[in-house]
Amino acid sequence: MTGLPKQRLRVGFVGSGFIAEFHLKGMLGVRNVDVTGVFSRKAENRARFASRVAELGLGDCTSHDSLESLVNADNVDAIWILSPNYTRLDVMRTLHAEVKAGRSKVIAVACEKPLARTIAEAREMLRLAEDAGLNHGYLENQVFCTPVIRGKDIIWRRAASATGRPYLARAAEEHSGPHEPWFWQGDKQGGGVLSDMMCHSVEVARHLLTKPGAPRKSLTIKQVSGTVANLKWTRPNYADQLRKRFGSEVDYRNRPSEDFARGTILLEDEDGNELVIEATTSWAYVGAGLRIQLELLGPEYAMEFNSLNTGLKIFMSREVKGEEGEDLVEKQNAEQGLMPVLEDEAGVYGYTDENRHMVECFRKGETPMETFHDGLAVVEILMGLYRSAEISGSVSFPAPELENYVPVVARIGA
Ligand SMILES: NC(=O)c1ccc[n+]([C@@H]2O[C@H](COP(=O)([O-])OP(=O)(O)OC[C@H]3O[C@@H](n4cnc5c(N)ncnc54)[C@H](OP(=O)(O)O)[C@@H]3O)[C@@H](O)[C@H]2O)c1
Numbered sequence: 001m002t003g004l005p006k007q008r009l010r011v012g013f014v015g016s017g018f019i020a021e022f023h024l025k026g027m028l029g030v031r032n033v034d035v036t037g038v039f040s041r042k043a044e045n046r047a048r049f050a051s052r053v054a055e056l057g058l059g060d061c062t063s064h065d066s067l068e069s070l071v072n073a074d075n076v077d078a079i080w081i082l083s084p085n086y087t088r089l090d091v092m093r094t095l096h097a098e099v100k101a102g103r104s105k106v107i108a109v110a111c112e113k114p115l116a117r118t119i120a121e122a123r124e125m126l127r128l129a130e131d132a133g134l135n136h137g138y139l140e141n142q143v144f145c146t147p148v149i150r151g152k153d154i155i156w157r158r159a160a161s162a163t164g165r166p167y168l169a170r171a172a173e174e175h176s177g178p179h180e181p182w183f184w185q186g187d188k189q190g191g192g193v194l195s196d197m198m199c200h201s202v203e204v205a206r207h208l209l210t211k212p213g214a215p216r217k218s219l220t221i222k223q224v225s226g227t228v229a230n231l232k233w234t235r236p237n238y239a240d241q242l243r244k245r246f247g248s249e250v251d252y253r254n255r256p257s258e259d260f261a262r263g264t265i266l267l268e269d270e271d272g273n274e275l276v277i278e279a280t281t282s283w284a285y286v287g288a289g290l291r292i293q294l295e296l297l298g299p300e301y302a303m304e305f306n307s308l309n310t311g312l313k314i315f316m317s318r319e320v321k322g323e324e325g326e327d328l329v330e331k332q333n334a335e336q337g338l339m340p341v342l343e344d345e346a347g348v349y350g351y352t353d354e355n356r357h358m359v360e361c362f363r364k365g366e367t368p369m370e371t372f373h374d375g376l377a378v379v380e381i382l383m384g385l386y387r388s389a390e391i392s393g394s395v396s397f398p399a400p401e402l403e404n405y406v407p408v409v410a411r412i413g414a
Contacts, residue, residue, distance in 0.1 A: 004363070004364060004365040005363050005364040005365065006077065006363045007032065007363075008032045008033060008034055008363070009032060009033050009034075009077050009078055009108075009359045009362050009363045010033075010034050010036040010037075010059075010075050010076055010077045010078070011027075011033060011034070011035050011036065011037075011076070011077070011078050011079075011080055011359075012035075012036060012037035012038065012039070012064075012070045012071065012073065012076035012078070012079050012080070012106075013035065013037070013038045013039075013049070013079075013080050013082055014038075014039050014040070014067065014070065014079060014080065014081050014082060014083050014091050015040055015080075015081070015082030015083035015084075016038055016040040016045040016046055016048070016049035016082075017040070017045070017082070017083075017180070018179060018180070019082050019112055020038075020049060020080075020082045021052070022345075022346060022349070022351050023080060023082065023351060023355060024052060024053065024056055024058060025056075025345075025346040025351065025352075026346045026347075026351030026352040026354065026355040027056075027058055027352075027355050027359075028056060028058070028346070028352075029346070029347065029352040029355075029356065030352065030355045030356045030359050031356075032359060032360070032363055033058075033059075033355070033359045034058065034059030034060070035053045035058045035059045035061050036059050036060065036061060036062065036073070036075045036076055037061060037062045037063075037064055037070050037073050037075070037076050038050060038053075038061055038062075038063055038064065038070070039063075039064045039065075039066065039067050039069070039070040040083065043063070043065070046063035046064070046065075047063055049061070049063075050062070050063050062075075067091060067094050067095075068094060068098060068103075071094065071095050071098045071099075071104040071106055072098055072103045072104050074105070076105075076106060077105070077106060077107055077108065077362070078106060078107065078108040078109065078110065078362050079091075079095060079106055079108075079109045079110070080109075080110050080111075080112075080139075081109065081110070081111040081112060082112050084180075084182045084188065084189075085114065085116070085117055085182075085188065085189050085190050085195075086117070086182065086187075086188045086189070086190075088111065088115070088116055088117075088121070088125065089116065089121055089124060089125065092109070092111075092124075092125050092128045092129065093128060095109060095128075095132065095134075096128040096129075096131065096132045099132040099133070099134065100131070100132055106134065107134065107135060107362065107365075108134055108135040108136065108137070108362035109129055109134050109135075109136050109137070110136070110137040110138075110139050110358050110362075111125065111136075111137075111138060111139060111372070111375065112139045113138070113139060113140050113141075113199045113200065113203075113375070113378075114190065114195055114196075114199040114375065114378060114379055114382065115138055115372060115375025115376060115378065115379055116190070116375070116376075116379055117189070117190030117191070117195070117379075117406075117410060118190070118379065118383065118404065118405065118406055118410075119376070119379050119380055119383055119402055119403050119404070119405065120403055120404050121379075122372075122375060122376040122379040122380075123376055123403075125372055125375070125376075126372040126373060126375075126376050129372050130372075135361065135362055135365065135366075135367070135368075136368075136371050136372045137357075137358040137361065137362070137368040137370060137371060137372075138368075138370040138371055138372055138374045138375035138378075139354060139358070139370070140199070140200065140203045140204070140354075140370050140374070140375075140378075141200075141349055141350035141351050141354050142171075142173075142200045142201075142203065142204035142207075142292070142294075142349075142350055143203060143204055143207045143350065143354075143369070143370055144350030144351075144352075144353035144354035144357065145204070145292075145294075145305075145348060145349060145350040146347050146348055146350070146353065147294070147305040147348065148204060148207070148208065148294065148305070148350070149353065151208075151294075151296065151303045151305060152207070152208055152212070152296070152303075153212070154303075155208075155296055155298070155301060155303050156211065156212050159298060159300060159301035160211075160298055160301075162300075163298065163299050163300040163301065164298060164299045164300075165209075165211065165269065165273065165298060166208065166209055166275075166296050166297060166298035166301075167209075167273065167274070167275050167276065167297065167298060167299075168275070168276050168277075168278070168295075168296075168297040168298075169204075169205035169206075169208045169209045169275075169276075169277050169278075169294075169295065169296050169297075170205070170277075170278045170279075170293070170294070170295040170296075170297075171200070171201035171202070171204050171205040171277070171278075171279050171280075171292075171293070171294050171295075172201065172279070172280040172281065172291070172292070172293040172294075173197045173198075173200050173201055173281050173290070173291070173292050173293075174197075174280070174281060174282045174283075174284075174285030174287075174290075174291050175282075175283065175285055175289065175290040175291070175330070175331035176283065176284070176285060176286050176331055176333055177233065177259070177283040177284075178196065178283065180246075181246035181247060181249060181250050183196060184233075184242065184246065184250045184252070184257065185249060185250065185255075185257070186255070186257040186407070186409035186410040186411075187410050187411075189257070189410075190407070190410055191257060191258070191382070191386060191407040191409055191410050192228070192256075192257025192258035192259060192261070192283070192409055193257070193258055193259055193260065193261050193281050193282055193283045194226065194228055194258060194261035194263075194281065194382060194385060194386060194389075194407075195382050195386075195407065195410075196281075196283075197261075197281035197283075198261055198263055198279050198281045198382060198385065199378050199379075199382060200281075200292075201263075201277075201279035201280070201281055202263065202265065202277060202279055202378060202381050202382070203370075203374065203378050204294060205265075205277040205278075205279060205294075206219060206267075206277065208294070208296045208303075209267070209275050209277070209296070216373070216374060216377060218269065218270050219267045219268070219269055219275065220267060220268045220397075221265060221266075221267055221380075221381060221384075221397040222266045222267060222268055222396070222397060223265075223266040223394050223395065223396050223397065224263060224264070224265050224266070224381060224384040224385050224388055224394065224395050224397065225263070225264045225265075225385075225388050225393075225394045225395070226261065226262065226263045226264075226384070226385030226386060226387075226388040226389040227261065227262045227263075227389055228258035228260065228261045228262075228386070228389045229258060229259075229260040229261075230252075230256050230258060230259055230260070231259055231260045231282070231284045232259055232283070232284035233252045233256060233259045233283065233284070234252050234253070234256045234259075236253065238252070239251075239252035239253045239256070240253075255409075256409070257409040257410075258389075258409065259282060259283040259284045260281075260282045260283075260284055261279075261280070261281050261282070261385070261389075262278075262279070262280050263277070263278075263279040263280075263381075263385045264276065264277070264278055264279075265277040265279070265381060265385075286333055287308060287333065288308055288328075288329060288332065288333060288334065288339055288340050289308070289326075289328070289329035289330055289331045289332040289333060289340070290307065290329065290330040290331040291306065291307055291308045292305070292306070292307040292349075293305070293306050293307075307329075307342065307348065307349075308329070308340045309340070310329075310340040310341055310342055310343075311343075312340070312341045312342075312343055313338055313339065313340055313341065314328065314338075314339050314341055315337065315338045315339075316335065316336045316337065316339070317336070318336060320335070320336055322335055323335075328340070328341045328342075329341060329342055329345070330342075330345060330349075357369060380397075380399075380402065383399075383402045383405045383407070384397060384399055384402060386405070386407040386408070387399070387402060387405055390407075390408055
């Protein structure tokens with residue numbers, strides 16, 4: 001591609017919600033980037049987002065009232081897709097059409113997890129990006145978590161080099177449930193907690209097990225086994241709570257998605273050694289807030305990270321009364337007692353390094369560490385796990401029969 005490297009990358013956001021705010025916080029720690037445009041459906045959301053960009057000093061952000069206007073703007077080089085899962089493909093189709101027609105000068109696209117709701121959709125996302133000649137990045141923040149970067153480096157450099165590669169990665173992500181109704185609706189989101197959160201766990205675990213610098217294909221998926229369950233939100237009082245909070249379209253008495261999922265993934269390395277990923281996710285965890293637990297085990301060593309074992313803790317007595325907030329930790333459940341505080345959530349969760357990496361790759365025309373190919377591979381694993389749960393048996397890979405597979409909970413209402 002000509003004209004690279006660019007001095008600065010000018011980014012347009014599609015979506016102005018929860019994750020868009022996290023990306024802005026992350027971009028505060030990134031050089032050579034400006035946030036120059038935003039599109040989402042509601043003018044008030046776009047205006048709030050544009051003023052937030054100004055407040056943070058991240059650029060002069062124009063509010064666009066259509067996606068076409070955003071992707072065709074003269075001052076937008078790259079698009080960050082941060083809208084709900086069911087809007088992904090339409091956004092990508094529009095971007096593809098405008099670039100192919102020569103109306104858009106966009107050179108790169110980054111997309112939030114999961115890349116898509118099904119394998120067929122994910123494959124189409126990848127095809128559209130490549131057919132339009134776009135550089136592409138898959139936004140899996142956990143791969144860029146500061147403890148993952150530091151822990152993986154030390155384990156592989158000191159311990160694996162001396163005593164042999166790691167063989168078991170465990171990844172868990174749990175919280176008390178998502179913040180917007182569409183996450184709870186299987187057809188819109190693509191499933192329940194398995195598709196929403198296990199996409200993180202399987203990819204960060206695979207990343208930890210992969211030799212630094214080795215390609216994705218250095219590990220082969222052999223077999224996956226999944227279990228899903230409804231632990232909390234189908235209980236009548238909790239189903240009613242959801243309905244009251246989100247409206248009648250979130251009906252967990254009749255149309256629930258799973259709020260617990262477990263997956264075991266058997267892999268093989270280049271030398272035929274067996275490796276295992278164990279992943280657990282739930283929307284039924286009521287602790288202080290979001291808990292990410294990661295482990296990497298090898299013959300003579302172990303690494304462990306728990307996002308709630310923070311160095312900083314705050315105690316507030318019962319006399320401290322205030323409004324509910326998420327100012328201590330994501331998906332916070334209390335404002336009293338002994339509470340963990342993550343001093344730099346954007347850094348620890350990986351948003352800062354993720355954005356720095358994508359911006360630098362796109363600016364220079366280099367291939368990011370996580371691309372739409374990785375996003376597609378993650379969806380393949382998730383669909384294998386859903387299918388395994390459906391048939392109560394293991395699924396062997398490769399599994400071409402899953403190409404058009406739709407998880408049971410996503411079929412409802414489709
Ligand atoms: N990496 C992570 O840990 C993480 C965490 C949370 C979410 N995510 C991912 O990020 C994505 C967004 O999640 P979120 O939590 O930010 O959701 P959210 O809070 O519901 O925000 C969605 C945003 O998209 C906009 N939107 C809705 N439909 C749209 C459309 N057709 N075209 C353009 N914009 C549209 C909404 O604004 P309007 O109403 O104004 O359109 C809103 O700003 C999801 O894919 C989710 O899986 C990732």
